[in-house]
Each structure stands twice: as C-alpha cells, then as structure tokens.
Amino acid sequence: MLARVAIDLALDRLFDYEVPDGLKKKLAVGQLLLVPFGRREARGFAMEILPDGAESEYDLKPVKSIVDETPFFTSNLLELARSIASYTASPIESALRTAVPAAVLRPGAKPRELVFVEPALAAGDVSVTKRQQWLYEQIVRLGGGWMQQLCRELKTTPSTIRELGVKGLVTVKLRERRRDPLVGRRVLPSRPLPLNDGQRAALDAVLSSDRPVLLHGVTGSGKTEVYLQAIAAVLERGRGAIVMVPEIALTPQTVQRFVSRFGDCVAVLHSALSDGERYDEWHRIRGGKARVVIGPRSAVFAPVRDLGLIVVDEEHETSYKQDETPRYNARDVAVMRGAIEGARVILGSATPSLESWANVSRGKYVLASMPARAGAGTPPRTLVVDMDVPDNRGRIFSKELLDALRLRLDRGEQSILFLNRRGWARSVRCEDCGHVLECPDCSVPYTYHRADSCCRCHVCGGWIPVPSECPECRSRRLDYRGIGTQRAEEALSKCLPRARILRMDADSTSRRNSHDDILGAFRRHEADVLLGTQMIAKGLDFPNVTLVGVLNADSSLSMPDFRAAERTFQLLAQVSGRAGRAELPGDAIIQTYNCSSPVILAAAKGDFAAFAAEELADRKEAWYPPFCHLSAVLMSSKDPKLVADWAGMYSKSLSKIKGLTVGEAVPCALEKAEGRYRWQIVVRSASAGAAVRAWKWLVGVRPPPPALRVAIDVDAISLV
Numbered sequence: 068m069l070a071r072v073a074i075d076l077a078l079d080r081l082f083d084y085e086v087p088d089g090l091k092k093k094l095a096v097g098q099l100l101l102v103p104f105g106r107r108e109a110r111g112f113a114m115e116i117l118p119d120g121a122e123s124e125y126d127l128k129p130v131k132s133i134v135d136e137t138p139f140f141t142s143n144l145l146e147l148a149r150s151i152a153s154y155t156a157s158p159i160e161s162a163l164r165t166a167v168p169a170a171v172l173r174p175g176a177k178p179r180e181l182v183f184v185e186p187a188l189a190a191g192d193v194s195v196t197k198r199q200q201w202l203y204e205q206i207v208r209l210g211g212g213w214m215q216q217l218c219r220e221l222k223t224t225p226s227t228i229r230e231l232g233v234k235g236l237v238t239v240k241l242r243e244r245r246r247d248p249l250v251g252r253r254v255l256p257s258r259p260l261p262l263n264d265g266q267r268a269a270l271d272a273v274l275s276s277d278r279p280v281l282l283h284g285v286t287g288s289g290k291t292e293v294y295l296q297a298i299a300a301v302l303e304r305g306r307g308a309i310v311m312v313p314e315i316a317l318t319p320q321t322v323q324r325f326v327s328r329f330g331d332c333v334a335v336l337h338s339a340l341s342d343g344e345r346y347d348e349w350h351r352i353r354g355g356k357a358r359v360v361i362g363p364r365s366a367v368f369a370p371v372r373d374l375g376l377i378v379v380d381e382e383h384e385t386s387y388k389q390d391e392t393p394r395y396n397a398r399d400v401a402v403m404r405g406a407i408e409g410a411r412v413i414l415g416s417a418t419p420s421l422e423s424w425a426n427v428s429r430g431k432y433v434l435a436s437m438p439a440r441a442g443a444g445t446p447p448r449t450l451v452v453d454m455d456v457p458d459n460r461g462r463i464f465s466k467e468l469l470d471a472l473r474l475r476l477d478r479g480e481q482s483i484l485f486l487n488r489r490g491w492a493r494s495v496r497c498e499d500c501g502h503v504l505e506c507p508d509c510s511v512p513y514t515y516h517r518a519d520s521c522c523r524c525h526v527c528g529g530w531i532p533v534p535s536e537c538p539e540c541r542s543r544r545l546d547y548r549g550i551g552t553q554r555a556e557e558a559l560s561k562c563l564p565r566a567r568i569l570r571m572d573a574d575s576t577s578r579r580n581s582h583d584d585i586l587g588a589f590r591r592h593e594a595d596v597l598l599g600t601q602m603i604a605k606g607l608d609f610p611n612v613t614l615v616g617v618l619n620a621d622s623s624l625s626m627p628d629f630r631a632a633e634r635t636f637q638l639l640a641q642v643s644g645r646a647g648r649a650e651l652p653g654d655a656i657i658q659t660y661n662c663s664s665p666v667i668l669a670a671a672k673g674d675f676a677a678f679a680a681e682e683l684a685d686r687k688e689a690w691y692p693p694f695c696h697l698s699a700v701l702m703s704s705k706d707p708k709l710v711a712d713w714a715g716m717y718s719k720s721l722s723k724i725k726g727l728t729v730g731e732a733v734p735c736a737l738e739k740a741e742g743r744y745r746w747q748i749v750v751r752s753a754s755a756g757a758a759v760r761a762w763k764w765l766v767g768v769r770p771p772p773p774a775l776r777v778a779i780d781v782d783a784i785s786l787v
C-alpha cells in the first residue's frame with residue numbers, strides 16, 4: 068500500500084511513501100501525515116492511497132505517523148483543491164494550505180488546552196489551581212496576541228517569560244467552553260417573514276434548479292430573507308450551508324440576522340478571530356455541530372458536513388478574489404464546489420458582475436430578479452450635482468449637498484458621506500518646483516495624515532514626518548492637494564458646526580471592535596453624519612439615514628482598468644442604496660465633474676440592465692471579459708532592467724502562440740511597490756486553460772532567474 072502525499076514546500080509535486088502494516092487500517096485520504104523528507108521530517112496531506120501492487124520506480128520510505136486520524140479534507144474538498152490548483156496554475160500544496168486555517172494546522176494545536184507561562188505568579192505562593200484559574204482568565208480576556216499583551220501589562224519581556232518558562236511551564240486543561248466571537252451580545256430569535264412574489268419565485272428557483280441562481284435584487288429587495296429561507300429548507304433536509312459575504316460587510320449586524328434565525332448552529336469565520344476562536348469554530352464545523360457557516364472568501368472551504376447550499380452575497384465584489392497564490396475567486400470556487408458536492412448555489416447582488424450576467428444568457432445560471440424594495444422604503448431619489456460650475460468648483464461640499472445636510476439636521480435625520488480616500492490630503496506638492504512627495508519604495512505619492520502629522524504610503528505603510536521644506540528646492544511653500552476623509556471631516560465641521568460627525572476609515576478602525584463601536588454609536592444616533600471610505604459603502608442598514616452623498620464620483624472612473632465603468636456603476640448604486648431604507652424616503656447626491664458620463668447617468672437612474680447592455684456591447688467588440696478570459700502575467704524584481712528585459716522577452720514568446728492575444732509588456736500602474744519594480748503582460752484567450760498551458764510551457768523552456776518573481780493571475784480582476 069502506497070500513500071501519495073502533498074508536502075507543504077511549494078514543490079508542486081506529490082511524493083510516494085510506503086504505508087507500514089501498523090498504519091494500514093487507520094490511514095485515510097485527507098489525513099495529515101508525518102513523513103521522512105531528506106534528512107528531516109515533514110508534514111503533508113495524504114492525497115491518494117494506492118493499493119498493494121502499485122509499482123513505484125523509487126525505493127520508498129515509510130510513513131512515520133498519522134498526525135490526526137480525522138481527515139482534514141473530505142474527498143470532495145480534495146477534489147476542489149485539485150481543481151483550484153489546476154485552474155489558477157498554483158502548486159497543490161498552496162491550494163490545500165489556503166483551504167485550512169493555519170491556526171488549525173499549527174503543530175501542537177489542540178482543543179481546549181493551552182500551554183503557557185505565567186511570569187508574575189510562577190514563583191509565587193498561589194496554589195496551582197488558583198494560578199490556572201488566573202491564567203485562564205487572562206487568556207480569555209486578552210484573546211489572540213495575549214502573550215505580548217501580558218508582557219506589556221506586567222512590564223516584562225518575552226525573553227523573561229521564556230526563561231521562566233523552563234521552570235514554570237504550566238499546562239492548563241480548560242473547562243469545555245467555546246470562545247464565542249458573539250459572546251456578550253444578546254440575539255433575539257426571529258421568524259420567517261411571509262415572502263412577496265419576487266422572493267417566492269427566487270426561492271422556488273433556488274430549490275428547484277441544479278444550476279446556480281443569480282439573484283439580481285436591488286438594495287433592500289429582501290435578498291437576505293431569501294437566503295434565510297433557502298438555508299432553512301436545506302437544514303430541514305439534514306444538510307448544511309455556507310454564506311459568504313465580503314469581509315467588510317461581515318458586521319455583527321449581518322451575523323445576527325443569521326444567528327437570530329438559526330441560533331447555535333451558526334459558526335462565524337472572521338479575520339478578527341483570535342487563533343483560538345478560529346480553531347474552535349473550525350472544529351465545530353467539522354464535528355457537525357455548526358451547520359451554517361458565515362464568513363468571507365475563505366469560508367468557501369469550510370468543512371461543512373453534507374453541504375446543501377452556498378450563498379455568495381454581493382457576488383460582484385472584488386474582495387472574493389485572493390491576490391496571492393492561489394489566486395482564486397471564491398465566487399467561482401463556490402460554483403465549482405456546488406457542482407462537486409451537489410449543493411445549490413445562490414449568487415446575489417444588486418449590481419451583478421458582467422461575468423455572471425453573461426452566464427445567464429449562456430444558460431449556465433438561472434436569473435431571479437427582485438426589482439422592488441421588500442419592506443417599507445422607496446428607492447432613493449438621485450441627484451447628480453455638477454461640480455464644474457463657479458459656485459462649486461474646487462469645493463469639497465457643493466451648495467446642494469450642504470443644503471440637503473442642513474435639512475437632515477433640522478429634521479433629526481442622519482446622513483452618510485462617502486469619499487474613497489482616507490487621510491487628510493491626497494498628496495503634498497511643492498508650489499515652487501512642483502515636486503510631489505513620494506514613497507521611495509513604491510511609486511505612489513504620500514498621503515498626508517494630519518492627526519499624527521506624517522506622510523504615509525498607502526501601499527507599504529511606510530511613513531515620514533511631514534518635512535518643513537521641499538526636499539528638492541528647499542521651498543517652504545508646500546501645498547496639500549486633494550481631499551481625504553480627515554480633511555473632509557474638518558471642512559464639514561466648519562461648514563456645519565452643529566453636526567456631530569463620525570469618521571470611519573482604515574485609520575479610525577484599526578483597533579479590534581472599533582468598527583462596531585462606530586456603527587453602534589451611529590445607530591444609536593449619537594452622531595448626525597457618518598463620513599467614510601468604501602467601508603461604509605455597502606451592507607449597512609440604518610433606518611434613520613435619509614441622505615447619502617458621494618463627494619467625488621470621478622476617482623473610480625479614471626482608473627486605468629477596463630472595468631472602471633463597471634466599478635463606478637457598482638459603487639454609485641451601492642452607496643445610494645444606503646438612503647431611505649425604512650419608512651423615511653431618501654435622497655442620494657452624487658458630486659461629479661463628469662456630469663454627462665453615461666455610467667454616472669445610468670447609475671443615477673439605477674438601471675443596471677441598460678448599463679450592462681451597453682457595456683457588454685463594448686466589451687464584445689474589444690474582446691474583453693466576459694467574452695474571453697483575461698490573465699495577467701506578473702513579474703517583479705529589485706532590478707529594474709532585469710524585469711524589463713525578461714518581460715519583453717516573455718511577451719514576445721507568448722505572442723507567437725496561436726489562440727492568444729498578448730499585450731506588450733508594460734510596467735504596472737503601480738510601477739514599484741515595496742522596493743520591487745513591477746511589470747505585467749495581459750493575455751487574452753478563449754479559455755483560461757489555454758493561457759495557463761502556454762505560460763507553463765514558457766517558464767519550462769525559459770525559467771526565470773532567482774532575482775525575478777513571476778506568477779500568472781488567471782481571470783485577473785484588477786490591473787494595477
């Protein structure tokens with residue numbers, strides 16, 4: 068008997084081992100094994116088990132041991148990992164590693180048992196049980212990163228802790244208790260709502276069709292209620308469900324809607340979970356205790372038993388695409404997994420991706436439409452405000468928007484303002500020589516942050532104190548250009564001194580839970596205006612909000628990407644969907660310098676079908692997705708000449724291959740990041756596989772030198 072093992076070294080091949088007699092009965096596909104590897108030992112997953120008599124050309128070493136007898140992967144999940152590896156041209160190990168949380172695989176990870184050191188009490192006179200109790204409480208209190216925090220609180224260093232650890236290592240077996248991410252929140256049970264006709268038709272489509280259902284429903288049309296009732300139907304048949312939502316929409320409010328319907332059998336996977344919480348949730352799912360899983364992209368791999376349904380909410384969201392190896396799109400993986408497991412799939416959105424929209428006309432997906440709002444609430448009236456008139460030019464807030472904000476203040480209603488840029492000013496520029504301060508490692512201008520008086524790079528996070536003079540010409544006339552959320556906040560408090568403003572962006576939400584704190588305060592009407600970046604653009608449901616303003620609709624239109632129009636439409640539709648969610652009617656105000664742009668006009672009307680028809684006609688003519696597959700070959704190096712030369716050579720070689728339309732090698736829009744020069748080649752082909760095969764062949768015959776990093780991003784979603 069042979070075991071074929073994937074070892075986590077990104078070698079992109081499997082290794083065969085002999086199975087010793089003692090392990091033959093226990094060994095199963097999907098288990099984590101310990102195997103000899105060179106002079107060391109390595110851990111790897113059993114991918115295949117071949118019966119006696121299977122020949123091998125090598126002298127095989129035996130499997131050392133089975134790390135965990137319960138397989139980490141079902142055979143369905145192994146098949147999924149294989150499909151992802153081959154579709155995205157990634158090593159199988161990287162697909163496997165992506166599919167299991169690192170916290171679960173960490174050597175020594177065990178449920179409800181922690182091994183740690185307690186420095187202050189190690190030499191003390193407290194009894195062991197008391198000490199255990201104390202430590203247990205500290206860990207529960209501090210969660211992930213408790214070691215560093217404990218160091219800080221007790222004013223000691225990790226090395227002291229490590230030293231003490233030799234003597235004072237304590238193993239604590241904790242009481243059976245789940246570290247529940249929703250702990251301390253009261254969730255009231257909810258009952259299914261009677262469905263309206265659109266919802267009923269959508270639910271019927273989901274339950275009767277074995278093709279994925281694209282649920283196109285405007286914001287507030289009640290898509291979530293359809294998801295909830297589809298899940299209920301699946302649970303009734305004894306099966307489980309996965310609900311994927313974009314990370315930033317994974318708010319306690321969202322989670323509570325599911326917990327209030329399904330109670331304890333809901334598990335939440337969340338990037339803010341501590342390792343312990345993640346570990347617990349994963350095991351609750353694998354053990355079958357949790358049957359409904361909510362989470363971002365990675366939830367698509369949750370080991371739900373007998374999976375019956377996968378919901379992908381906001382299916383057009385780019386955050387479903389992973390931007391490192393394996394570069395998978397979780398929406399497409401959901402469709403793959405649905406096919407493998409025989410599970411229903413719902414892709415929901417108010418602004419579907421054009422890929423999914425086209426899959427409806429191709430007969431791959433079934434369309435269910437919900438064009439009207441479900442409960443109370445009328446669609447917002449949208450006003451496009453021309454900023455290119457003398458009254459408004461150069462201002463952050465148009466007269467129209469200020470009037471509308473004042474009206475809300477007078478009526479005791481709330482407003483949301485959207486600006487896709489954090490920080491205070493976009494850039495710092497010398498008025499005398501025109502020099503713009505840039506990050507030396509990335510080719511992007513620094514953003515000025517006034518609160519801590521520094522210039523910060525939004526790509527690598529590096530920063531410098533604000534210089535008092537221009538580094539080029541020593542002029543002291545530095546000008547802060549463009550608007551970030553901090554500057555807008557300041558300007559607004561000058562224009563409307565009585566408005567209470569909350570700001571929400573990556574800078575104001577870096578603490579754990581600060582997200583919830585801000586949204587909670589806004590919900591309790593402790594502020595009149597919520598001003599923020601794309602964090603506030605979707606998923607939030609505030610009944611008292613009757614005005615939404617988009618401060619600058621042009622920034623996304625000018626992106627150097629063939630999807631710029633699609634992104635702009637999505638953004639405007641999502642943002643304006645925030646207004647008028649309950650009884651009160653709402654207004655959306657879009658400020659732009661491109662008043663006559665067809666995208667902005669279609670978005671203002673909320674007419675997705677019209678926008679899609681026009682945009683698809685353009686894409687078809689130019690042969691862009693969804694009419695072809697577009698992949699990006701990405702190359703980077705610290706040596707600018709090396710990467711330019713190789714990119715040119717690769718582009719030339721690829722363009723000789725039949726069936727591919729290959730672009731010139733060009734520097735990426737973000738030319739330099741973290742000290743590396745970046746180039747790309749855009750490859751279009753009728754099938755994704757054609758591009759992958761060509762690329763694999765090419766790196767086989769012309770392997771890149773060690774100083775050059777290369778990768779292919781199949782179905783690339785962003786070309787920056």
Ligand code: ADP
Pocket residue numbers: 260261262263266284285286287288289290291292441442443608
């Ligand atoms: P979406 O997810 O499409 O944006 P939601 O599911 O959040 O929409 O629903 C919007 C509002 O409509 C919610 O307050 C919800 O409770 C309400 N709602 C949904 N379905 C119904 C229904 N059938 N009858 C009455 N109200 C509904």
Ligand code: ZN
Pocket residue numbers: 497498499500501502537538539540541542
């Ligand atoms: Zn200067």
Ligand code: ZN
Pocket residue numbers: 506507508509524525526527528529741
């Ligand atoms: Zn940088």
